[in-house]
Every structure is written in structure tokens, then in C-alpha cells.
Amino acid sequence: MKKILFVCTGNTCRSSMAEGLFKDMLKKAKKENNIEVLSAGIFALPNQPASEQAIIVMRDENIDISKHRSKQLTSEMINDVDYIFAMTRGHKQAILQVDPSSDKKIFTLKEYIGESGDIADPYGQSVNVYKESLNEIKNALQKVLEKLDI
Template sequence: MIKIKVLFVCTGNTCRSIMAEALFKKILEEAGEKYKYIETMSAGTAAIDGGLVSGNTIRVMKEEDIDISKYKSKRLTYSMIKEADLIFTMTRYHKDFVLSMAPEAKEKVHMLKGFAGDNDKTDILDPFGYSDEIYRKSSKEIKTALEKAFDKIKKGN
């Protein structure tokens, strides 16, 4: 079976993109064996390779029964963009950044909320530096968009 690689991109790869990757993995697991062909990865436009995930992110993901405490951040590379079949960015800035690195990736780069059917100009809330409550809000926003995006992926769109 052909593998599909989905890449999530934010700034530091310590909050939004790692939440998106973790939540999407959970959605795929819950969907069953049929979707094992979809692989996930995440990275940040300004991430420090090997950096720690935000403590807030770890706590909020634990509330979803997801353990990301051992995850290390990754800086976005051209090879990641090239490898990915579908790239979801958290903001317009991230989308533009990806396209500045790889203009040929235009057809596979989408703002997550835009792909999910929401306004393509809508960014995902950046919780960095705020309380767990803001992280929960961002996580919920991401999860809702991912569920809609997954429905679209299942239909082959």
C-alpha cells in the first residue's frame, strides 16, 4: 500500500504543530487499521532541533490521553517538504514560509483550517506563553479542524 505523509508546520514545533501531529495520530488510531498508510510528522519554521515541548502542551495532550513528553522539536527542512504528500500549516505566515522554501509544493500546502473548510485566512491560535486554558482552546481548534480534514482525506479530496 502506498504511504501518505502528512506534515504539520508551526513556528517552534513545541505547541501547535506537535499538538496537531499527536491529535491526528490519535484520530488515525481510532479510525482503525484501514488508515495505517497515513504517516505524520511535524516541524517548526524557527524550531531548535532537539528542543523540549512546552510543558503546557504536554499537560493539555495528557488530558487527551496522549503522551508527548519524550518528543523533541524539529526544524523544517526542504527534504521534509519534498517528502510530504500533504502539508498543513497553522498560519498564513507558515504557508508562505513553506512556499518560499519550496515553491513547487504549492499544490500540497494548505492552512489547516482552510483545508478543513473554514476560512482560508483563519490562523490557528498560538498559545505560546499563555495559560493551559489558552492551550486547551488552541488544542480544541486544531482537533476540530483535523476531524474535518480527515473526513475530506477519507473521501479522497
């Protein structure tokens, strides 16, 4: 079984939405038994809920992340997964500083699908900004699912 880890700053917005979305995509594709999906934050305060706006926009997708609790990224997580998808180049660089040997399995979400740029942080902003972030993540994840060929 492959393991995928989504990483952002606090694990309450982008990576928690990516985890929920990708699990849902895998389930709909009947591939949920092939991949374990995790998320963490580089500077996460452990055990925090997903942001209220993230819960709202995910509910609009019929995905419930209300039970999500943030996790701090650890070197064990880095070593234990097959792919790491960081939301920004800054996150990727921070992970590489902790574990330079992870360079073959870490990508920004957009880099993996041949695009440039980062997934902007919606933290503290309106539900509309969260929707934009969610749509950007969802579009990227659809391409990730195709590219992973699982």
C-alpha cells in the same frame, strides 16, 4: 503510504499537538498504517521538548507527547510529504518562499477544511489558552480526517 506534515513556528506547541492528536485519531479509526504523521517548525530549535502546557493539555486527552522533540523544517521534508498543513497563512507563505513547487500540497489547517483564519499561537500563555488551541486543532483535524478519505 501517505505522509502528512504539520508545521508551526517552533514545533513545541501547535504542530506537536496536531501530530499527537492526528496519530491518535488515525489509531482510533484503525487507519494508522495508512498515513505517516510528522511535524516541524519553521524557526525550530532542534531537539526541544513540547511545551509544558502542551504536554498537560494533551495528557488530558490521554495522549502522551512528553517524548516529542522539535524538528527544524527542511526542504527534504517538504519534498517528501504528500500534504503540509501549516498553522497560519504566514507559515504557508514562508514554506512557499523556500519551495514554490509545494503549492499544490500545502494548506493552512483551516483552509483545507474550507474555513478561514489561523490557529493562534498559545506559546507562553496559560493552560486554558492551550486548551482552546487544542480544541480548535482537534475540530479541524476531525474534518481533515473525513476529507482525506483514507
